[in-house]
Amino acid sequence: MIIAVDGPAASGKGTIARALARHYGLPHLDTGLLYRAVAATVLREELDPSSEADAVSSCSFEDYLLDDPWLRTDDVGKAASIVSAHPLVRLALLQRQKKFAHQPGGAVLDGRDIGTVIAPDAEVKLFVKATPMIRAQRRHLELRKAGLHTSLDKVLADIRARDDRDSRRSEAPMVQAPDAALLDTSFLSIDAATQRAIALVEAKVQRRGAAG
Ligand SMILES: Nc1ncnc2c1ncn2[C@@H]1O[C@H](COP(=O)(O)OP(=O)(O)O)[C@@H](O)[C@H]1O
Numbered sequence: 178m179i180i181a182v183d184g185p186a187a188s189g190k191g192t193i194a195r196a197l198a199r200h201y202g203l204p205h206l207d208t209g210l211l212y213r214a215v216a217a218t219v220l221r222e223e224l225d226p227s228s229e230a231d232a233v234s235s236c237s238f239e240d241y242l243l244d245d246p247w248l249r250t251d252d253v254g255k256a257a258s259i260v261s262a263h264p265l266v267r268l269a270l271l272q273r274q275k276k277f278a279h280q281p282g283g284a285v286l287d288g289r290d291i292g293t294v295i296a297p298d299a300e301v302k303l304f305v306k307a308t309p310m311i312r313a314q315r316r317h318l319e320l321r322k323a324g325l326h327t328s329l330d331k332v333l334a335d336i337r338a339r340d341d342r343d344s345r346r347s348e349a350p351m352v353q354a355p356d357a358a359l360l361d362t363s364f365l366s367i368d369a370a371t372q373r374a375i376a377l378v379e380a381k382v383q384r385r386g387a388a389g
Pocket residue numbers: 184185186187188189190191192193315316318319362365366367368370
């Protein structure tokens with residue numbers, strides 16, 4: 178079973194995707210980390226994220242970079258949303274994601290275009306959302322816990338700018354797939370959001386079973 182979990186920054190899609198992977202015993206891929214790794218390489222080499230050539234030359238990073246905590250910072254997230262708008266960057270990362278999604282036994286992937294581009298054939302698609310302010314509060318807290326101090330206003334502005342860029346780009350924009358179930362986590366605890374996600378998966382599996 179392929180489970181596609183899409184949604185904007187700090188909506189809780191990664192938390193839900195990891196919980197679903199645990200629950201169903203499936204491997205999980207956080208696809209945002211791939212774009213963050215490209216962005217981190219661009220920044221480290223002092224290249225320009227808005228140059229497609231610079232970004233493409235940064236797509237063959239070493240896998241150990243994916244574990245670098247620096248990738249989780251807002252600066253890298255912002256650069257990730259700039260490099261991810263380049264069609265050739267998306268193309269360079271496409272096969273890796275498709276291969277992960279279509280491995281025997283299935284997988285859970287989270288990102289922006291999993292249900293629309295990477296695995297349009299996914300058995301289950303969730304689109305996770307929450308209000309911009311709630312997402313900013315969550316990300317602000319997460320950054321503080323990691324020892325990164327920044328203002329809530331800046332985090333909110335960054336989230337809004339990223340939403341805008343991610344949903345307006347021409348290549349694989351962030352959009353809810355027509356067959357995705359919407360999960361608004363604004364007023365749900367992590368536990369409640371996870372339970373709701375499992376219930377949505379179960380409902381989808383039962384509907385598919387009934388349809389034969
Ligand atoms: N329903 C929730 N209620 C409160 N905090 C949450 C909830 N879901 C996720 N979080 C927290 O918000 C932050 C961002 O969640 P994450 O799953 O990484 O979001 P995303 O993958 O969409 O960027 C994390 O610190 C996470 O623990």
